[in-house]
Amino acid sequence: MRVRGKRLTPVVALLGLLSPAMAMADWTLNMSPGVTGTSNQIFSLHMTILWICVAIGVVVFGVMFWSILAHRKSQGHKPANFHENTVVEILWTIVPFAILVAMAIPATATLVEMYDTTDADLDIRVTGYQWKWQYEYVDQEFGYFSNLATPADQIRNRQNKGENYLLEVDNPLVIPVGQKVRFLLTSNDVIHSWWVPAFGVKKDAIPGFINEAWVKVEEPGTYRGQCTELCGKNHGFMPVVVEAVPQDEYDTWVADQKAAAEKERELTQKDWTMEELMARGEQTYQTTCASCHQPDGSGSPPAFPALKGSAIATGDVQGHLDIVVNGKSGTAMQAFGSQLSEVDLAAVVTFERNAWGNNTGDMVTPKQVLDFKNQQ
């Protein structure tokens, strides 16, 4: 008992030191079990190994601290003279081995289940981009992007941070509860990794390849996670938010999405004014482009060129449209032609040509963008 007491003192002291703060703050110590079968299995694996390790630790460190306390030179202890024993060597090879086998069995079962992506009710393609996620509902034929929604002012400490600081997006992924949803994960540029802790799902999104993962959520709710593979400067700023909703709610949502997409298409035909385009362009710019080119268009050269005063953004409209619609392969500048609607493309190009002192006065209409795309 003496031994254990000694071991615990620093821990207790540390906890004591922190306890006033603990009352008010978030001192989560452990993994949370999550809301899916998989995540619960992982949690119980985690706890099992943890306790096994603690138990081994108590035994090993127990013996060690016993020696430290009882067999000190300062207490006049004389050294014993043994230095070999084949029996104990064999014993402490076999016993840990047996423990490991015992740990490997449930782990194997869980893993096999995690890998079973067959018989899914719904397929969603998840594509990582620098630095946002695209969700495509493969069977329903629609999709959208999901960007960080936390304002730059909060990140730059000019505004108080909100409750879901860095874990909020403009368009969350929506899935129905009680259905087996299969994710087809890939990436458009570098490797990202899609993680929702509460689901126990983390899988890398690799450019050119598709990885599969699945989830079946029983409990409606909002679940948050983050990109977990270093993917460039804004790796810390590409959260994942999933809303699990009851089936009927999901169905209405799908219908709404389709209707909205239709409306968006109609907007292309509308006659736009400069003001409207600038306003919409600014919005699009801030959500889509500012992460690289900065909110004030200054970029961070040489990796990300400034658009303020840029030769392309103040030069020929076709050249400007070309780089925005087609991107530039081999650089972070993506082909936005397939990511944004004609309206947004027109708006953002108009915006860039007239903001921050880029006073070209040009107005690019959605129809022009459509024509440009059709030419190709």
Added chain:
Amino acid sequence: MSAVADTHTQEHHHGPARGISRWLLTTNHKDIGTMYLVFSFAMFLLGGSMAMVIRAELFQPGLQIVEPEFFNQMTTMHGLIMVFGAVMPAFVGLANWMLPLMIGAPDMALPRMNNWSFWLLPCAFLILVSTLFMQGGAPNFGWTFYAPLSTTYGPPSTTFFIFAIHIMGVSSIMGAINVIATILNLRAPGMTLMKMPLFVWTWLITAFLLIAVMPVLAGVVTMMLMDINFGTSFFDASGGGDPVLFQHVFWFFGHPEVYIMILPAFGAISHIVSAFSRKSLFGYSSMVYAVGAIALLSFIVWAHHMFTVGVPLAGQLFFMYATLLIAVPTGVKVFNWVTTMFRGSLSFEAPMLFAVAFIVLFTIGGFSGLMLAIAPADFQYHDTYFVVAHFHYVLVPGAIFGIFAAAYFWLPKWTGHMYDETLAKTHFWMSFVGMNLAFFPMHFLGLAGMPRRIPDYALQFADFNMVSSIGAFMFGATQLLFLFIVVKCVRGGEKAPAKPWDGAEGLEWTLPSPAPYHTFETPPEIK
């Protein structure tokens, strides 16, 4: 030709040359060892300062002092500098100093090459550090430099980084060849393999690992070089390659690499534990076999770093089982150390304090490693601060404490003076507290879901990050004390006897302290 013969006749009987040429041109293993150790400590301070930048930025949520891009450069350079600049050279330095003394050799087997191995390192790090000042900044893709972030999307300085890695590789390979040739060929008569001190054994096996995997690292950076500059498509699916190929080749190097960073520490700790227990090491031969087993297993576990990349199920299971197996020989080592202490006559001078902390804290790091090895659970741990906690527990109280322990243990032999025991104990306790404060909370952060390599985080992670930063500052500041202790010890202090530790065994303690410039010109006889 006659000039050569001339120098030969004089060379055995004078001390070191004077001035800078002593260091630039030396072929003496002790000088080279010293240079390695000094270089490594300088790199530790540099890499540590970068860690301080990281911890300062993470002190609070929000972006305060650095931009995300620079933060990534700091993380990358911190990892690279610590691994290749601080830990590996420190062990090579210890090897240079101690191997010839421990096996009764006059010097390293290939002394000129030895000098070259050393000087390549400052050259490599000069290039690496110079990338910080290049257009587009230093490498920012993590010390694991995964493609395509490091190839298609890497900064222009990546090419310089690649050549720096090449030079480091050449240096390590030549250093390792030298170690193997020395150990296999220059042992004093009568010192059979199974009589070699454990530090020598662990280094023999480490050197083997180095020669086996450094060329693979060279191979993978060469493929990067080709992808970046010559249009190949090794890591690009549109040409039929695969980004994951990069990871396989990298980790085939990377996993043995982590054992390269711990095995020599195992060796040194074995000597220290036995010396301060005044009892010979328990289970010498199983210790040797365990190190061999760890080294062999280390070649077949690499994909445990890649559990989430979509390795097929069979592969996943294989790598999980193989990884779990490594706990067995490592456990054998831990149990043997503890049994060595058991019923000994223990005293706790600084080397022993560091050694005991090593055993406890490394084991904790090993336990978290084992948790990571459980593939399904790793889906939750991977790329979170839980991993960061794991590897700092095996690296800081593992590799770094191992190096501190060895340094205190052998400082009297190197300098001829005893170090200041009170200061050294202070160094230990401050390091111990600071280190645990810095890295233990990272377990909690990881389990709560904080990803690694991020400059800013959600609010629920704020409190532990602050604790961690405070601990890190404390640990960092304490290292300046170590510098002070060493300088003080070099410049003076109580004269050290030939064998300052009554329980120590081995040839090195038969020499006077400080060890003369040339030793064992005629090999000693081992009974």
Added chain:
Amino acid sequence: MADNQSYYVPEQSKWPIVATVGLGVTLYGVASILVNGNQGESTTASWVMFFVGALIMAYMLFGWFGSVIREGRAGLYSDQMDRSFRWGMGWFIFSEVMFFAAFFGALFYVRMFAVPWLGGEGDRGSSSMLWEGFNATWPLIQNPDPEAFPGPSEVVGPWGLPLINTILLVSSSFTITVAHHALKADNRQKLKLWLGLTIALGLAFLVLQAEEYVHAYQELQLTLDSGIYGSTFFMLTGFHGAHVTLGTLMLIIMLVRIFKGHFTADSHFGFEAAAWYWHFVDVVWLGLFVFVYIL
């Protein structure tokens, strides 16, 4: 170990530091050639740097090996020293083996996993959704994205030049062994003849290899940037070719030394090291022939 000769520890030497500066300057030069070139900036200064570095390296090689040779001939090296050199060379060759292992590993991985997955087979077969119209074959003629990486029009058959090259290299391994036996029998005339023959075979190999590259580039459109088949092909054969060049150079130096009267029947480690290296290069080629050309 029991011999009582003292172990030779050379005096201070300037060569290591010269070598460091040489290597550093050379590689810094290469890196800036590449980086400045990619950014469309002038590379003149970088080239100068590269050549200066290369000159320093050449100076160092002559100087360093020169002093080793002088010391060896002055009889400063004991048998024990000789063994150190042997261990050194042996482990160096092992490191080279591992270097090639990385590229062979890449080749096997791509063939067994990556390409089939891209074509729709196996565990990650759903990846083929991203590459419409892509067919997994090996050698890969049509790449997943033929626009970014236009594939070669044809592959290199094994039974033409490669087969001749195989015969050349294998027989050169034989001729060098004959030369070695001649050296041991102190038959210098025979030694010169067979070593000369070995070098000739090595050079012939290199010439044919160069011809094959020209053919690949000009007629087959098989290039470094023609996708993964070209990447692995040139990486493996290219590094092998570089090693043959190095090996041939070593042999030429040995021949020069033999003409100068170096080496004796029982002390000729320099020659043996070059011969080991040559055998290693030969074995790598056999691996190449089987895995790159035939299979």
